[in-house]
Amino acid sequence: MPDSAYVDWADVLKRHGYRLTEPRQAVARVLSEAQDWLRPEAILRRARRYCPSLGLVTVYRTLELLEGLGYVRRVHQPDGCHGFARTGGRHGHYLVCRECQQVIEFADCRLDPMVRQVARRTGFQVEDHVLELVGLCPQCSGRSSGKTGIRTRRRRGVA
Numbered sequence: 001m002p003d004s005a006y007v008d009w010a011d012v013l014k015r016h017g018y019r020l021t022e023p024r025q026a027v028a029r030v031l032s033e034a035q036d037w038l039r040p041e042a043i044l045r046r047a048r049r050y051c052p053s054l055g056l057v058t059v060y061r062t063l064e065l066l067e068g069l070g071y072v073r074r075v076h077q078p079d080g081c082h083g084f085a086r087t088g089g090r091h092g093h094y095l096v097c098r099e100c101q102q103v104i105e106f107a108d109c110r111l112d113p114m115v116r117q118v119a120r121r122t123g124f125q126v127e128d129h130v131l132e133l134v135g136l137c138p139q140c141s142g143r144s145s146g147k148t149g150i151r152t153r154r155r156r157g158v159a
Helices: 004-015 022-033 040-047 056-068 112-122 138-143
Strands: 072-076 082-086 093-097 103-106 132-135
Touching: 004 022, 022 040, 022 056, 022 082, 040 056, 040 082, 056 072, 072 093, 082 103
Parallel strands: 093 132
Antiparallel strands: 072 082, 093 103
16 A cells, blocks of 8 residues: 555646556655655666556656656765655755665755845845755664764665
């Protein structure tokens, strides 16, 4: 049984006049089940359990649609590649564990005063912002206690 995030996405697609196709359902279901961010290729592999005929182009189109509606957000990586993680359908930011790739969304955004100050100082018309905090989750931090320094990043989000 899909979780409530999947059901909400299905309802959102219907409310905005989009057809709830089997491929879209499969992509939304995979995202709702994920606790970490996923690259589109990983979404494709997982979603084919629900829709064997799903293609990568459809995954990208569905991600673009869900991102436009505010239900997924890109997770940026130092290598330039990105993945996607679900959102609560509101403005928010992510904590990303660099070890296990867990993603936690948080909505506590007190950047508006700073953004307004930067806009006034530079004349730049700011339309949006992205904040992604990267570090170790409590579980991974506990496993690495006693070690110092920053560890080499592993490429994740692909399984």
